[in-house]
Amino acid sequence: MKKTIRDIDVAGKRVFVRVDYNVPINSDLKIVDDSRIVATIPTINYLVEHGAKIILCSHLGRPNGQVEPKLSLRPVLARLSQLLNKPISFAEDILDKSTLAMSKNLKDGEIMMLENIRFYKQEEKNDEAFAKKLAALADIFVLEAYATAHRKHASTYGIAKILPAVCGFLVEQELLIFDKILNKPEHPFVAILGGAKVSDKLPVIENLLDKVDTILIGGGMAYTFVKAIGGNVGMSVVDNTKLELAAKIMDKAKEKNVKILLPIDNIGAKEFSENSEVKVFSSGFFADDYQGMDIGKKTIKMFKKVIKKAKTIIWNGPVGVYEYERFRHGTNKIAKYVAKNKGTTVVGGGDSVAALQSLGVSKKITHISTGGGASLMVLQGKTLPCVELIEDFE
Numbered sequence: 001m002k003k004t005i006r007d008i009d010v011a012g013k014r015v016f017v018r019v020d021y022n023v024p025i026n027s028d029l030k031i032v033d034d035s036r037i038v039a040t041i042p043t044i045n046y047l048v049e050h051g052a053k054i055i056l057c058s059h060l061g062r063p064n065g066q067v068e069p070k071l072s073l074r075p076v077l078a079r080l081s082q083l084l085n086k087p088i089s090f091a092e093d094i095l096d097k098s099t100l101a102m103s104k105n106l107k108d109g110e111i112m113m114l115e116n117i118r119f120y121k122q123e124e125k126n127d128e129a130f131a132k133k134l135a136a137l138a139d140i141f142v143l144e145a146y147a148t149a150h151r152k153h154a155s156t157y158g159i160a161k162i163l164p165a166v167c168g169f170l171v172e173q174e175l176l177i178f179d180k181i182l183n184k185p186e187h188p189f190v191a192i193l194g195g196a197k198v199s200d201k202l203p204v205i206e207n208l209l210d211k212v213d214t215i216l217i218g219g220g221m222a223y224t225f226v227k228a229i230g231g232n233v234g235m236s237v238v239d240n241t242k243l244e245l246a247a248k249i250m251d252k253a254k255e256k257n258v259k260i261l262l263p264i265d266n267i268g269a270k271e272f273s274e275n276s277e278v279k280v281f282s283s284g285f286f287a288d289d290y291q292g293m294d295i296g297k298k299t300i301k302m303f304k305k306v307i308k309k310a311k312t313i314i315w316n317g318p319v320g321v322y323e324y325e326r327f328r329h330g331t332n333k334i335a336k337y338v339a340k341n342k343g344t345t346v347v348g349g350g351d352s353v354a355a356l357q358s359l360g361v362s363k364k365i366t367h368i369s370t371g372g373g374a375s376l377m378v379l380q381g382k383t384l385p386c387v388e389l390i391e392d393f394e
């Protein structure tokens with residue numbers, strides 16, 4: 001296991017905490033959803049109570065290495081300061097001498113926040129000199145941004161190579177839950193995979209074949225599998241470069257006694273649009289001019305039975321085109337069934353999480369991962385580069 005802030009002495013030390021304050025902000029610079037800020041409070045409070053000097057660092061949006069006033073972290077600072085009922089000082093220019101002085105003048109339990117780290121092009125390039133400047137601000141590095149833990153950036157990876165590195169409570173939670181479901185799951189263990197990026201999801205399936213009992217596949221990725229086993233998918237999205245691999249995976253699943261369930265019926269549309277003419281097709285029997293947009297009623301029923309019996313569930317990706325309300329039905333049903341399950345349920349990925357939120361059932365899920373991309377990498381059996389740099393127990 002990796003060390004956390006509980007496992008080192010932080011008293012009187014300057015602690016650089018890489019958080020994920022990439023919150024939605026509207027055109028009036030008002031924060032629309034502050035849950036990412038609220039989620040970091042236990043870690044910050046722990047550090048304050050244990051006499052650390054805290055330097056908070058985050059990105060916001062995609063300024064691409066340019067200063068964009070709309071993407072300043074000032075509104076985030078104001079919200080956090082309000083939540084903690086504590087003043088927080090702001091370092092406008094990370095590279096200015098005054099920022100280093102500010103970090104050195106912090107008293108125990110005091111907090112400062114750096115401006116949007118992605119205002120500097122050196123950040124995403126993992127520039128070594130830049131990482132050294134960041135490291136000079138602190139004695140200890142704390143990784144609290146799971147969503148960027150798979151990226152080798154200066155404030156996530158570069159700095160962790162220089163300073164003693166531990167994780168905060170949010171990252172600890174993510175590591176513990178993925179370790180539990182991947183290494184000691186209760187069975188039946190069911191994976192539900194959807195979405196469109198076949199190249200991301202196939203390595204996940206390959207890795208899960210040694211761990212799960214059943215894999216339910218929906219969404220755009222299902223059509224690559226249906227085509228791979230000889231079905232007609234009409235105009236549905238297919239990754240033609242992955243047909244062979246998909247067929248091999250189906251064979252391997254049989255050998256390993258893992259059930260892969262593909263949709264048995266589908267809602268097809270003539271055009272990729274909300275207003276298109278729609279028809280239901282059995283899987284593998286699409287009309288040539290239609291494409292799959294959502295799973296059908298029979299598939300929903302089949303998936304429901306499997307979800308009901310599961311003791312462990314991992315779900316990533318919508319089973320239909322979630323952007324269009326008309327094709328959200330399947331995904332919403334899956335969200336409802338997963339939320340009803342009393343076992344260990346873990347959900348990642350933007351659309352799956354959005355479905356749970358829109359139905360008001362997020363609280364019923366054991367763990368909602370804060371990192372879609374990072375959790376996919378973990379499900380592929382890889383270690384996140386930034387987590388690799390966190391100190392292990394001896």
Ligand code: AMP
Nearest residue numbers: 195196197219220292293317320321322
């Ligand atoms: P991913 O990033 O791989 O999780 O994919 C999410 C995307 O998959 C969403 O934008 C969905 O609209 C898309 N998607 C889901 N089902 C389908 C489908 N049947 N056809 C095309 N795109 C789909």
